[in-house]
Amino acid sequence: MDKVIKKLSQHNIFNACEESMIGRLCAEGREHTYPKGTILFLSGDEAKNYFLIESGWVKLYRETLDGTQAVVDILPANHIFGETSIFEDGNYPYSAEVVETAIIHSLPLRKLKTEIEKNQTLALNMLNAMARYRRRQDQEIEHRAIQNAPQRIGCFLLRLTDQKPKEGKITIHLPYDKTLVASRLGMQPETFSRALSKLKSATGIEVTGATITMDSLDQLARFSCAACSSEFPCTDLKCST
Amino acid sequence: MDKVIKKLSQHNIFNACEESMIGRLCAEGREHTYPKGTILFLSGDEAKNYFLIESGWVKLYRETLDGTQAVVDILPANHIFGETSIFEDGNYPYSAEVVETAIIHSLPLRKLKTEIEKNQTLALNMLNAMARYRRRQDQEIEHRAIQNAPQRIGCFLLRLTDQKPKEGKITIHLPYDKTLVASRLGMQPETFSRALSKLKSATGIEVTGATITMDSLDQLARFSCAACSSEFPCTDLKCST
DNA sequence: CGAGGGTTTGAAGTGCATCAAATAGTGTGG
DNA sequence: CCACACTATTTGATGCACTTCAAACCCTCG
Numbered sequence: 001m002d003k004v005i006k007k008l009s010q011h012n013i014f015n016a017c018e019e020s021m022i023g024r025l026c027a028e029g030r031e032h033t034y035p036k037g038t039i040l041f042l043s044g045d046e047a048k049n050y051f052l053i054e055s056g057w058v059k060l061y062r063e064t065l066d067g068t069q070a071v072v073d074i075l076p077a078n079h080i081f082g083e084t085s086i087f088e089d090g091n092y093p094y095s096a097e098v099v100e101t102a103i104i105h106s107l108p109l110r111k112l113k114t115e116i117e118k119n120q121t122l123a124l125n126m127l128n129a130m131a132r133y134r135r136r137q138d139q140e141i142e143h144r145a146i147q148n149a150p151q152r153i154g155c156f157l158l159r160l161t162d163q164k165p166k167e168g169k170i171t172i173h174l175p176y177d178k179t180l181v182a183s184r185l186g187m188q189p190e191t192f193s194r195a196l197s198k199l200k201s202a203t204g205i206e207v208t209g210a211t212i213t214m215d216s217l218d219q220l221a222r223f224s225c226a227a228c229s230s231e232f233p234c235t236d237l238k239c240s241t
Numbered sequence: 242m243d244k245v246i247k248k249l250s251q252h253n254i255f256n257a258c259e260e261s262m263i264g265r266l267c268a269e270g271r272e273h274t275y276p277k278g279t280i281l282f283l284s285g286d287e288a289k290n291y292f293l294i295e296s297g298w299v300k301l302y303r304e305t306l307d308g309t310q311a312v313v314d315i316l317p318a319n320h321i322f323g324e325t326s327i328f329e330d331g332n333y334p335y336s337a338e339v340v341e342t343a344i345i346h347s348l349p350l351r352k353l354k355t356e357i358e359k360n361q362t363l364a365l366n367m368l369n370a371m372a373r374y375r376r377r378q379d380q381e382i383e384h385r386a387i388q389n390a391p392q393r394i395g396c397f398l399l400r401l402t403d404q405k406p407k408e409g410k411i412t413i414h415l416p417y418d419k420t421l422v423a424s425r426l427g428m429q430p431e432t433f434s435r436a437l438s439k440l441k442s443a444t445g446i447e448v449t450g451a452t453i454t455m456d457s458l459d460q461l462a463r464f465s466c467a468a469c470s471s472e473f474p475c476t477d478l479k480c481s482t
Numbered sequence: 483c484g485a486g487g488g489t490t491t492g493a494a495g496t497g498c499a500t501c502a503a504a505t506a507g508t509g510t511g512g
Numbered sequence: 513c514c515a516c517a518c519t520a521t522t523t524g525a526t527g528c529a530c531t532t533c534a535a536a537c538c539c540t541c542g
Contacts, residue, residue: 043470062383062470070383070470087372093379116365123364124357130371131328137378138334142303142311144385145427148497178521186386191498193522209507229284229303229311389529420488432530434490450539483542490537497530505522512515 004029004105007052011080013125021115021122029107040096040104047085047092049106053077056102057176059183060094071183074099076175084130086113100176139230144186147227149195150202152185154224157205158217158232170217174210199223245270245346248293252321254366262356262363270348281337281345288326288333290347294318297343298417300424301335312424315340317416325371327354341417380471385427388468390436391443393426395465398446399458399473411458415451440464 004026008014014022031054034040040051043062051058053075060072060081072094075081085092086109098104116123143152160172174181182192200207203223205214214220221232228234245267249255255263272295275281281292284303292299294316301313301322313335316322326333327350339345357364384393401413415422423433441448444464446455455461462473469475 062379064387064468064470066467068387068468070386072379072382084372084375087369088376093376116368117361120358120361120364123361123368127357127364127368127371128328130368130375131325133375134325134371134378135329135334137375137382138303138313140382141313141378141385144382145311146305146309188499189521190500190523194498197522226307227305227309229305418488429531430489431491431532435530438490485542486540488537488539490535492535493533495530495532498528500527501525503522503524505520507520508518510515510517512513 003054004031004052004107007054007078007105011052011078013080013083013129014122015125016121017119017125021119025107025111025115026105027111029105031103031105033103034098034101036098036101038098040098041082041092043092043095045092047082047090047109050083050085050109050112051081051096052105052107053079053081054103054105056098056104057100058102058104059097059099059180061097062094069183071186074176074180074184083109083112083126085109086116099180139234142229147224149185149187149191150199151224151227152187153181153192153195153199154203154220155228156181156185157212158220158224159234161217170214172212174212178210244295245272245293245348248295248319248346252293252319254321254324254370255363256366257362258360258366262360266348266352266356267346268352270346272344272346274344275339275342277339277342279339281339282323282333284333284336286333288323288331288350291324291326291350291353292322292337293346293348294320294322295344295346297339297345298341299343299345300338300340300421302338303335310424312427315417315421315425324350324353324367326350327357340421380475383470388465390426390428390432391440392465392468393428394422394433394436394440395444395461396469397422397426398453399461399465400475402458411455413453415453419451 005019005022008022008026009017009019034056040058041047055077058075058079058081060075061069062072063069081096082092116126143155147155157172160175161170178192178196179189182189185192187195196207199205203214203219205212205220225232225234246260246263249263249267250258250260275297281299282288296318299316299320299322301316302310303313304310322337323333357367384396388396398413401416402411419433419437420430423430426433428436437448440446444455444460446453446461466473466475
């Protein structure tokens with residue numbers, strides 16, 4: 001299980017933590033490959049483990065009795081989720097589904113809790129991560145309130161780029177299904193499709209399947225970031241946790 | 242400044258913390274009365290203080306260049322805000338405006354940071370508070386995604402009640418302007434007005450100015466909670482931090 | 483009493499959802 | 513390598529919820 005230890009120690013939360021401690025955390029960990037569609041847990045389930053994504057994508061969502069669902073987030077490799085359940089009532093606050101076949105490590109929450117209570121560095125890292133997450137959520141609420149569909153897509157695309165300096169043409173690949181992107185952005189697939197066309201004619205981007213190219217990000221930023229309180233290189237929005 | 246110490250020690254974040262430590266936190270604190278409309282700070286300002294509301298109401302919001310604003314939260318007495326700025330870049334992530342004349346204590350972030358780095362209990366309390374806040378924000382996103390305007394109002398009313406057992410008639414007072422409630426719920430004042438009428442005819446509540454009465458909460462819960470992933474006595478949603 | 487803000491009402495417009503159906507794309511077995 | 517089955521995506525038509533603009537109303541407070 002060296003691999004997990006290495007992965008974990010690269011993670012923000014375990015920054016500057018001793019390997020021995022991380023080793024203890026992983027002691028009862030398991031690695032599993034889950035096919036697309038697997039439900040890892042449901043909202044309200046008793047939380048025994050938290051998870052590290054080795055590869056693939058995982059959707060976090062909440063669902064009403066009649067089946068309507070609200071997507072909380074869609075997480076890529078190297079993300080951790082379910083770890084906040086050590087606080088509060090010990091149940092998962094959302095459901096998790098594998099949306100691209102994934103290799104996932106499960107780690108026991110119990111151990112994490114023990115370590116956090118002893119280890120100041122770990123607790124502080126965790127606080128930092130939570131604060132960062134909180135900002136992202138605030139932004140999310142803002143975006144859904146004041147950006148329209150084409151702008152939300154533009155903003156999403158901007159956050160997918162590596163912020164690399166302007167080098168000739170810029171290419172972005174959608175990381176997963178358009179339908180999923182739509183749900184991530186809180187809109188219907190049909191709306192996504194139409195909004196992407198609008199974005200195209202408004203900013204001059206080129207769309208070919210899941211690949212999007214453009215001459216520079218400026219146009220896109222001008223279009224999308226007009227309806228946002230942050231200014232363009234909105235760095236804190238990048239994925240993390 | 243005994244008053245502040247007392248207030249603080251009742252607060253979740255300082256649960257089980259020594260008075261002496263809280264005393265150190267308050268050392269450079271100040272109390273101020275601010276009239277309605279006062280801007281306490283703007284998003285992006287360097288964060289030197291965090292705040293405790295003694296009385297009154299404070300609106301946290303974010304604003305785009307063209308003046309459109311998204312309300313993040315509206316906080317009542319006994320709430321703390323601005324404290325998360327000790328993490329990350331040290332700037333406030335939102336603006337704060339007094340919306341009902343308020344008495345507010347400002348406390349230096351610097352001292353809080355020092356104490357958090359030393360005091361495990363404090364760090365853990367803070368983690369708990371952050372986790373709770375995170376859940377609330379997740380809920381907020383869900384609500385805005387799947388509840389319609391009348392349901393959002395109903396849900397808001399339910400969260401205002403004291404969860405007291407059914408005793409004859411139930412009375413709820415809106416804590417501030419209808420216009421503000423509307424912005425808190427992410428809708429226009431006009432929409433709020435019309436949605437409240439719909440809620441009235443759908444659930445049989447009585448509305449007189451800012452006072453709302455009904456025979457029982459059941460009707461309201463049945464109407465609003467249908468479009469929510471949590472079941473009715475959704476306790477975690479109650480205010481806190 | 484009159485001014486001004488909060489609130490309601492009306493009329494019209496916009497954006498997104500929904501339903502329905504066509505089209506493109508992908509993977510399968512033959 | 514092709515035809516079929518199935519899914520993802522697009523397009524069209526329509527409806528609804530919320531917004532916007534405008535104006536009336538109400539209520540409070542000087």
